[in-house]
Amino acid sequence: MRSPGRTIALGCLSVLLSFSILGGSLAVLGLRSGLSSLEERLGADIMVVPYEATTKSSFSNLILQGSPGYFYMDSSILDEVKEIEGVGDASEQFFLASASAGCCSVAVQIIGFNPDTDFTIQPWISGKYTDKLGYMDIVAGHSLNVSVGDTLTFYGSTCRVSAKMDETGTYLDASVYGDEDTIKTLIASALEKQIYDFGDVDPDRVVSSVLVNVADGYSVEDVAGQINLYCDGVSAVQTQSLVSEVSSGIGSVSGVIGALIAVIWALALLIQILAFVMISNERKKEFAVIRLLGASRRRLAGIVLKEGMIISLVGAFAGGGISALALCLFSGWIESSLGLPFLPPRGGMMAALFVCAIALSVLTGAIASGVSAMRVSRADTAFILREK
Amino acid sequence: MVKRILSLILLIASAFLTLGAKWVFPACSAAEDGSFMSCHWAGQAVIGAGAVLNVLSVLLLVFRDGGKRCGIAAAMVPVALYVVLLPGTLIPLCMMAGMQCRSVMRPAVMLLGILILAIALITAFLNARSGDNGRFDKSASGGSRQTV
Numbered sequence: 001m002r003s004p005g006r007t008i009a010l011g012c013l014s015v016l017l018s019f020s021i022l023g024g025s026l027a028v029l030g031l032r033s034g035l036s037s038l039e040e041r042l043g044a045d046i047m048v049v050p051y052e053a054t055t056k057s058s059f060s061n062l063i064l065q066g067s068p069g070y071f072y073m074d075s076s077i078l079d080e081v082k083e084i085e086g087v088g089d090a091s092e093q094f095f096l097a098s099a100s101a102g103c104c105s106v107a108v109q110i111i112g113f114n115p116d117t118d119f120t121i122q123p124w125i126s127g128k129y130t131d132k133l134g135y136m137d138i139v140a141g142h143s144l145n146v147s148v149g150d151t152l153t154f155y156g157s158t159c160r161v162s163a164k165m166d167e168t169g170t171y172l173d174a175s176v177y178g179d180e181d182t183i184k185t186l187i188a189s190a191l192e193k194q195i196y197d198f199g200d201v202d203p204d205r206v207v208s209s210v211l212v213n214v215a216d217g218y219s220v221e222d223v224a225g226q227i228n229l230y231c232d233g234v235s236a237v238q239t240q241s242l243v244s245e246v247s248s249g250i251g252s253v254s255g256v257i258g259a260l261i262a263v264i265w266a267l268a269l270l271i272q273i274l275a276f277v278m279i280s281n282e283r284k285k286e287f288a289v290i291r292l293l294g295a296s297r298r299r300l301a302g303i304v305l306k307e308g309m310i311i312s313l314v315g316a317f318a319g320g321g322i323s324a325l326a327l328c329l330f331s332g333w334i335e336s337s338l339g340l341p342f343l344p345p346r347g348g349m350m351a352a353l354f355v356c357a358i359a360l361s362v363l364t365g366a367i368a369s370g371v372s373a374m375r376v377s378r379a380d381t382a383f384i385l386r387e388k
Numbered sequence: 389m390v391k392r393i394l395s396l397i398l399l400i401a402s403a404f405l406t407l408g409a410k411w412v413f414p415a416c417s418a419a420e421d422g423s424f425m426s427c428h429w430a431g432q433a434v435i436g437a438g439a440v441l442n443v444l445s446v447l448l449l450v451f452r453d454g455g456k457r458c459g460i461a462a463a464m465v466p467v468a469l470y471v472v473l474l475p476g477t478l479i480p481l482c483m484m485a486g487m488q489c490r491s492v493m494r495p496a497v498m499l500l501g502i503l504i505l506a507i508a509l510i511t512a513f514l515n516a517r518s519g520d521n522g523r524f525d526k527s528a529s530g531g532s533r534q535t536v
Contacts, residue, residue: 004390108484143485174486325502329495332485 007311010275014315014361015322017268022357023323024261026344029353030331031250034169034341038246041172042239043120044089044211045220048081048227049073054235070095072206073234080231081210086218087227091117094183095208096154096190108144109175110154112183120211121177125163133179137162143173143332152176155189169335169343212236249340265364272368276308280372287376288384301373308369309362316361320354391457392449394511398464398504399445405471405500406438413496415475415489416482427489430479434497437471441504448511454518461512465505472501 053071075092082090094112113121115132125139133139138159140146150161159178167173178186187206214223220238227236280287287300295303327334327344335342345353404412415431418424441464448460475481475494482489 008390008393145481145483145485145490174484326495326499329498330491332491333495336486336491 006279010272010308010311010365011315011318013268013272013275014312014365015319017265017364018316018319018357018361019323020261020264021360022320022353023327024257025353025357026324026327026350027334028254028257029349030169030327030334030342030344031253031338031340033343033345034335035243035246035250037168037343038170038341039243041120041124041168041170042243043123044091044239045214046212046224046227047237047239048077048210048212048231048234049208049237051233051235054237070097071208073208075205075207077231077234078207078210081212081227084223084226084230086215086223087212088215089117089119089211089213091119091211092207093209093211094180094187094206096183096186108141109171110138110183110186111175111177112180113177114180119213124172125165125177131162133162133177133182135179136160136182136185137178138182139163139165139177141165141173141175141177142167144176154186155193157186157189159186167343168341170341246340253338253340265360269364269368272308272365273371276304276369276372277375280304280376284376284379284384287379288381291381292385297377301377304373304376305366305369308365308372312362312365312369313358315365316358319361320357323357324350324354391511391514394507394514395445395448395457398448398461398507398511399442401500401504401507402438402441402445405497405504406435406442408496408500409434409438409493413492415493416487425482425489426479427475427481427487427493430475430481430489431493433474433479434471434493437467437474440467441471454515458512458515461508461515464508465512468501468505468508472498472505 050071050073078090078092081087092114096110096112097108111121115122125133136157136159138152138161140152140161140163142165144164146152146161146164148161148164151158152161153159159176159182161176165172184204212223212227214220220240224236224238227234287304290300290303291297331342331344344350409431415427416425418428444460444464444467448457448464451457451460470478475489475497481487481494485491
């Protein structure tokens with residue numbers, strides 16, 4: 001007797017199982033990839049920023065979520081930092097935040113760097129753009145909806161997009177990059193329009209941060225301590241501590257997701273076993289007739305097993321498909337909601353996870369229907385047919 | 389019964405698309421000067437297309453004839469495809485990936501659009517089979533009829 005409702009209910013269980021397995025795996029891997037990407041892109045051992053910047057949550061938001069922000073200190077800090085023992089490479093960066101108003105095409109983080117000393121942004125850009133970045137040329141992060149050759153206006157000054165970067169899952173995706181001269185022009189334009197107040201700092205002599213790589217043989221912690229001790233008004237942030245904070249956050253989230261997947265899998269298996277056993281109980285006379293018609297016990301068990309696997313396979317495809325689609329479409333929202341770097345797997349890795357999720361769902365369905373198939377194959381046909 | 393369930397799912401999904409584009413996953417709000425960005429109009433277009441899908445879903449539930457239901461379901465397919473293409477492809481959205489229109493509205497509209505498209509295709513196929521064979525689904529027609 002056909003029962004579409006029963007089949008749909010079993011299929012829905014399989015949908016839920018593959019959805020949760022694939023969705024959970026993609027979420028965990030996306031967070032871990034985002035963290036590796038952040039670690040790679042931060043590039044420096046120490047970030048020296050104005051002390052006031054670290055007291056605000058906007059600093060971590062800038063680094064972790066790419067929320068536009070800016071802070072400044074006098075450029076003499078660069079020379080002070082270079083004099084500290086243990087400092088290897090040092091390079092300054094300039095932050096500027098555009099606005100979502102008439103003056104600017106889009107509200108983004110604008111990051112300027114010194115091409116002569118930079119060791120974090122240029123190695124990343126060089127994969128896509130090998131020429132020297134010209135005056136008023138900018139490189140756009142992946143999240144910006146622009147193409148090479150487009151122009152963007154910031155504070156009345158027009159910049160040309162020279163390259164667009166690959167996705168990193170970090171604050172870099174929501175930023176544009178220009179050389180020191182470009183940023184100083186934009187700062188001057190912003191000053192002219194009286195949009196920013198630089199306080200006591202001379203706008204012609206500002207930097208936002210100094211990135212430091214520690215020389216061989218020196219400990220990062222010691223050098224950061226020295227900078228905090230001898231340089232006034234700044235805070236030396238060890239980038240590893242930023243990454244560690246994110247890492248422990250990701251660890252907790254991964255643990256919760258893993259536990260949820262395990263619970264859902266166990267529940268789905270139990271419910272499927274119960275469902276298949278109940279169904280086989282309902283259909284025992286049907287199976288008895290099939291036996292009477294000449295089917296062996298093994299063949300009957302095979303029919304039950306195949307039915308279960310087909311239902312599981314269809315449900316697994318549907319669940320896996322919905323999960324992959326939802327995660328890819330909502331990856332931006334997931335990243336901003338979690339406040340953590342997020343880089344979901346693409347291409348081959350996604351396909352491999354999809355296949356694994358489906359295989360696991362089908363295996364679960366096979367185990368559940370296998371239990372039922374065993375019971376069915378052992379039933380006494382004559383006894384069943386004599387029952388009222 | 390399966391066809392009824394699918395028609396009901398189409399109606400619920402279409403209603404969620406229409407109401408959601410207004411209240412649950414709307415586009416970005418107006419700019420400081422009161423003007424609307426292009427994503428606002430993408431949202432308005434989605435609401436309009438969603439209303440069309442709602443009407444078609446209701447007709448799908450009302451009509452009993454397999455051939456008519458097949459036609460209505462088939463008509464929902466291009467409308468659903470249009471809904472999927474509206475935000476971002478036919479009407480540009482904001483530049484930043486973090487903006488509401490790109491991070492919430494577009495994915496939600498695309499997901500619902502694809503779901504409606506898939507179910508409409510399945511519904512059209514199921515009703516085409518019953519229409520061609522001259523057999524009528526008992527549950528759809530409320531009684532059984534046979535044509536020779």
